[in-house]
Amino acid sequence: MSAAPRAAVDIGGTFTDIVVEWGAAQRVTAKVLTTYPNPEDGFMRGLGLALDRARLVPRDITAIIHGTTLATNALITRRGARTALLATEGFRDVLEIGHEGRFALYDLFIEKPEPLVPRPLRFEVAERIAVDGAVLRPLDEAALAALAPAIRASGAESLAICFLQAWADPQHEERAEAILAPLLPGLTITRAADVCAEIREYDRFSTACANAYVRPLVERYVAGLESALAEAGYRCPLLVVTSGGGMTTPEFAKRYPVRLIESGPAGGAVLAAEIAKAAGLDRVLSFDMGGTTAKICFITDGEAQHARGFEAARAHRFVKGSGLPLRIPVVEMVEIGAGGGSIARLDALGRLVVGPDSAASDPGPACYGRGGTRPTVTDADLVSGRVDAARFAGGSIALDVPAAEQALAAVGTPLGLRPPLAAAAIAEVVEETMAAAARVHAAEGGHDTGGCTMIAFGGAAPLHAARVAEKLGIGHVLVPVGAGVGSAIGFLRAPVSFELALSWPQPLATLDMAELNARLTAMGHRALAAVRAATDAAVEEQRTALMRYRGQGHEIEVALPPGALSDRDRPALGDAFAEAYRRLYGRAIPHLAVEAMTWTVRVRTVPVPPARLAAPPPAIAEAPVAGAREFLDPLTGREVPIRLVERAALLPGSLATGPAALLEDETTTLVPAGWSATADAAGNLILTRGAA
Numbered sequence: 001m002s003a004a005p006r007a008a009v010d011i012g013g014t015f016t017d018i019v020v021e022w023g024a025a026q027r028v029t030a031k032v033l034t035t036y037p038n039p040e041d042g043f044m045r046g047l048g049l050a051l052d053r054a055r056l057v058p059r060d061i062t063a064i065i066h067g068t069t070l071a072t073n074a075l076i077t078r079r080g081a082r083t084a085l086l087a088t089e090g091f092r093d094v095l096e097i098g099h100e101g102r103f104a105l106y107d108l109f110i111e112k113p114e115p116l117v118p119r120p121l122r123f124e125v126a127e128r129i130a131v132d133g134a135v136l137r138p139l140d141e142a143a144l145a146a147l148a149p150a151i152r153a154s155g156a157e158s159l160a161i162c163f164l165q166a167w168a169d170p171q172h173e174e175r176a177e178a179i180l181a182p183l184l185p186g187l188t189i190t191r192a193a194d195v196c197a198e199i200r201e202y203d204r205f206s207t208a209c210a211n212a213y214v215r216p217l218v219e220r221y222v223a224g225l226e227s228a229l230a231e232a233g234y235r236c237p238l239l240v241v242t243s244g245g246g247m248t249t250p251e252f253a254k255r256y257p258v259r260l261i262e263s264g265p266a267g268g269a270v271l272a273a274e275i276a277k278a279a280g281l282d283r284v285l286s287f288d289m290g291g292t293t294a295k296i297c298f299i300t301d302g303e304a305q306h307a308r309g310f311e312a313a314r315a316h317r318f319v320k321g322s323g324l325p326l327r328i329p330v331v332e333m334v335e336i337g338a339g340g341g342s343i344a345r346l347d348a349l350g351r352l353v354v355g356p357d358s359a360a361s362d363p364g365p366a367c368y369g370r371g372g373t374r375p376t377v378t379d380a381d382l383v384s385g386r387v388d389a390a391r392f393a394g395g396s397i398a399l400d401v402p403a404a405e406q407a408l409a410a411v412g413t414p415l416g417l418r419p420p421l422a423a424a425a426i427a428e429v430v431e432e433t434m435a436a437a438a439r440v441h442a443a444e445g446g447h448d449t450g451g452c453t454m455i456a457f458g459g460a461a462p463l464h465a466a467r468v469a470e471k472l473g474i475g476h477v478l479v480p481v482g483a484g485v486g487s488a489i490g491f492l493r494a495p496v497s498f499e500l501a502l503s504w505p506q507p508l509a510t511l512d513m514a515e516l517n518a519r520l521t522a523m524g525h526r527a528l529a530a531v532r533a534a535t536d537a538a539v540e541e542q543r544t545a546l547m548r549y550r551g552q553g554h555e556i557e558v559a560l561p562p563g564a565l566s567d568r569d570r571p572a573l574g575d576a577f578a579e580a581y582r583r584l585y586g587r588a589i590p591h592l593a594v595e596a597m598t599w600t601v602r603v604r605t606v607p608v609p610p611a612r613l614a615a616p617p618p619a620i621a622e623a624p625v626a627g628a629r630e631f632l633d634p635l636t637g638r639e640v641p642i643r644l645v646e647r648a649a650l651l652p653g654s655l656a657t658g659p660a661a662l663l664e665d666e667t668t669t670l671v672p673a674g675w676s677a678t679a680d681a682a683g684n685l686i687l688t689r690g691a692a
Contacts, residue, residue, distance in 0.1 A: 006062055008021075014339065018047055063238075069264055071217075071218055072261050078114075086162070088124065123151060127140065151180070151187070160190045161173050170194070197503060207325075240263070243260065248530065268297075269295075273302055283453070289458045297334075310326060340381070341365055341378060342356065353429065383423040385642060411426070456477055462662075462670065516565060524601050540604060614680070626644045643660040643661070647685070658672045
């Protein structure tokens with residue numbers, strides 16, 4: 001932890017979370033509602049509130065780390081820039097053709113997601129690069145210049161240039177930008193090979209168009225935020241968190257805004273990974289539940305699982321294949337529409353369903369008193385006794401219990417349930433939804449939830465973590481200090497990093513090591529320059545190859561050894577691939593040729609190992625009780641008294657036996673019957689099932 005004060009701001013779909021840290025262990029937090037349509041207003045108000053609590057002034061802050069849902073929300077709501085596409089002649093419909101698959105095979109009325117660029121805004125020009133980078137057809141520069149008036153007349157604010165095989169040689173994309181930029185002043189231009197230099201046309205086109213679609217919005221937002229911070233007296237650098245769990249400069253965030261899509265959830269994974277290392281936990285399920293969504297990620301040996309891409313803006317209840325594929329570095333997780341603002345309703349068959357739509361912060365749940373009338377998970381938590389109306393969000397939002405009860409009656413009355421029972425039913429449905437998503441994610445990644453420790457954070461996660469853990473066969477839950485603003489705390493632990501990928505298909509048997517070293521070195525220099533733009537701290541380089549058996553359709557990631565590679569490394573690369581393949585699929589395939597398709601280089605600041613946490617002492621005394629209230633036990637359907645314990649009063653050596661609610665400003669941790677809670681030396685809560 002840095003001795004100088006640093007701030008982190010996480011703008012979520014419902015709340016904006018702020019953390020200020022300094023010294024050995026000094027921290028203040030704030031939580032305010034996200035302000036639409038100007039999220040920077042909530043940013044500045046929340047940051048000012050946190051500084052007031054810390055008795056600091058803007059010039060005291062040495063760095064501000066920021067993660068935002070701005071790019072994500074623009075894709076989901078389709079409120080990005082009017083975007084045009086310039087493609088190789090004959091290929092403007094790649095966006096519509098996609099992978100030629102159906103995410104719902106037997107649905108005769110399937111509706112695929114609409115492309116970000118409608119067909120009238122897709123333009124073509126004659127050119128063609130071969131898969132080996134050779135020019136098959138020169139770029140028709142005269143025809144390209146003649147397209148400029150039509151692009152201008154289309155009203156496009158942003159342009160994506162996506163040429164076939166530009167990953168092999170980007171010269172035509174670069175030349176097209178050079179010709180069009182002076183002819184179309186004010187137009188933002190994104191080149192596909194600059195954003196994603198990888199094979200597979202649809203994924204590359206989709207990524208480039210998404211970057212172009214959100215780029216003007218993000219550029220304006222970041223520039224406006226920098227101006228607002230300067231006017232308020234902040235003189236520190238602003239760093240932006242990426243979907244891969246690292247930090248980058250505002251300049252790179254403006255150029256590659258598509259890399260900000262999952263910045264908030266990535267911060268939570270960084271926090272969970274650090275806690276796992278400090279606590280010596282080798283198998284962790286990270287559970288982040290906020291106001292709009294829940295995120296689940298597996299942490300193995302202190303490292304979050306990473307991927308080379310994911311789908312954004314899934315249109316059909318987060319069904320795989322119903323969104324926009326993006327090829328960017330990302331923390332691998334499953335995200336579902338299950339948060340405090342998730343709306344409950346009865347479907348056509350009269351069944352209770354929850355989410356994925358959310359009341360967000362405007363109007364918010366009915367209990368917020370801001371005009372919302374539909375029942376949400378937060379309304380259910382309030383009516384069931386999980387949440388204290390006076391302590392919610394640190395007391396910054398006064399909750400309206402009668403309004404919540406009235407909203408719950410809309411789903412409870414048709415089912416013959418009074419509001420407390422309807423609240424219990426909503427909680428049970430959303431908890432099963434989250435557990436089911438975790439089971440699927442575990443199966444897809446070859447994980448077993450049994451034996452994992454759950455690390456729960458986010459404003460709503462501690463309220464539901466124990467029950468979700470029960471459903472997954474997990475007996476231990478860790479709720480970190482500051483859990484209600486966990487992702488923002490994770491921002492302060494993130495490294496400065498930048499990752500590049502380049503497709504260069506090569507059979508392993510004939511791989512030209514000298515050419516490979518030259519390409520990896522060039523990528524390393526470019527990634528290092530991006531990191532050095534933000535910091536001069538010590539760095540490390542990680543390199544991987546995406547490899548497969550020849551003829552297969554997809555690759556697996558294999559780590560490359562450090563330093564220059566030679567022919568002597570060829571057998572080791574083959575062995576590393578075989579071992580990775582065997583680990584995933586149970587066996588390797590002998591005598592089958594191996595090929596590498598894509599190479600990646602990631603440069604990041606060297607992480608500081610967290611201090612190892614001592615095991616908590618045996619709990620010998622019950623923690624002092626601050627009060628009690630009625631709580632509807634979802635397993636028995638009866639209201640029972642629940643003990644209220646201030647989290648700060650639960651010290652190492654003390655115990656809180658369920659049912660109990662552990663109270664703090666940003667969240668509440670529910671300890672159900674059959675569970676108990678203790679605290680470790682760092683103040684993290686340790687919930688254990690079946691212990692008392």
